[in-house]
Amino acid sequence: xxxxxxxxxxxxxxxxxxxxxxxxxxxxxxxxxxxxxxxxxxxxxxxxxxxxxxxxxxxxxxxxxxxxxxxxxxxxxxxxxxxxxxxxxxxxxxxxxxxxxxxxxxxxxxxxxxxxxxxxxxxxxxxxxxxxxxxxxxxxxxxxxxxxxxxxxxxxxxxxxxxxxxxxxxxxxxxxx
Numbered sequence: 001x002x003x004x005x006x007x008x009x010x011x012x013x014x015x016x017x018x019x020x021x022x023x024x025x026x027x028x029x030x031x032x033x034x035x036x037x038x039x040x041x042x043x044x045x046x047x048x049x050x051x052x053x054x055x056x057x058x059x060x061x062x063x064x065x066x067x068x069x070x071x072x073x074x075x076x077x078x079x080x081x082x083x084x085x086x087x088x089x090x091x092x093x094x095x096x097x098x099x100x101x102x103x104x105x106x107x108x109x110x111x112x113x114x115x116x117x118x119x120x121x122x123x124x125x126x127x128x129x130x131x132x133x134x135x136x137x138x139x140x141x142x143x144x145x146x147x148x149x150x151x152x153x154x155x156x157x158x159x160x161x162x163x164x165x166x167x168x169x170x171x172x173x174x175x176x177x
Contacts (some may be wrong), residue, residue, distance in 0.1 A: 008060040008071055011036065015057055018043070020050045020143050027057055027070060036061050037069040046073035047168025050143040052136070054079035078140040098164045101153040105169065111144035118144060120152060120163065129154050130162040139166040 011029045013036065018025025023040040036059070043051060051057070056077035059070040104122040106129065111118025116133040129152060136142065144150065149169040154161050 008062050010058065010074070011061050012056070012058045015051050015053055015055045017053050018051045018142060020145070025051070027059065034068055037067060038073075039069070042070050042073060046076070047170045048073075048076070048141060049145050049148055050141050051076055052079055052140050052142045055140045056080075076140045078138050097155055098153070101155050101164060103151040103153055103165075103167065106150050106152045108144045108146055108148040108150060110146050113143050120144075120150065122152065122154060122161075127161050130157070130160065131166060132162070135163050136166055141166055 011027075011031070013027045013029040015038070016026040016028050016035060018038060020040065025038050026035040027038050028035060038051075038057075038059070040049070042059075043049065056075070056079075057073065058075040060072040060074070061068050062071050106120040106122040108131075109119040109121055109128060111131060113133065118131050119128040120131055121127075122129060131144065131152070136144065144166070151167040151169055152163040153165040155164055
């Protein structure tokens with residue numbers, strides 16, 4: 001834990017839960033202590049609208065009258081149990097193809113968490129990109145909202161274009177060509 005002059009300190013921890021509909025969730029610090037409030041606005045400033053339960057997270061926090069609250073997100077890592085894809089379509093693909101796919105800016109068309117999938121459109125292309133909930137979890141996300149701007153790695157799968165990773169929009173903007 002490091003402190004700065006503004007009363008914030010850097011904390012590493014794990015997302016206990018986050019509900020994008022309610023607009024908040026909680027983080028448990030690795031060092032222990034009370035739950036840390038993670039507000040949707042703080043998460044949006046990082047470029048995401050959701051985060052997966054049990055995802056690793058590094059945040060700046062502040063003590064307030066209402067308890068400890070996150071004020072900035074620095075790093076989100078997928079949950080440790082999200083290592084395998086859980087998708088047969090991805091299990092048959094050479095990992096080099098997945099790793100070499102470029103990040104493309106995209107907009108979420110729709111995503112249904114209950115069904116476990118949705119679609120996005122990459123800019124400049126008409127074809128839909130299939131997005132599976134396991135890819136979201138592996139990317140450290142829990143949900144996507146229609147119209148949300150994201151960055152996705154896309155491969156040609158057996159049934160068309162599919163996402164292998166979903167990141168915040170800024171990642172595609174900053175990614176080297």
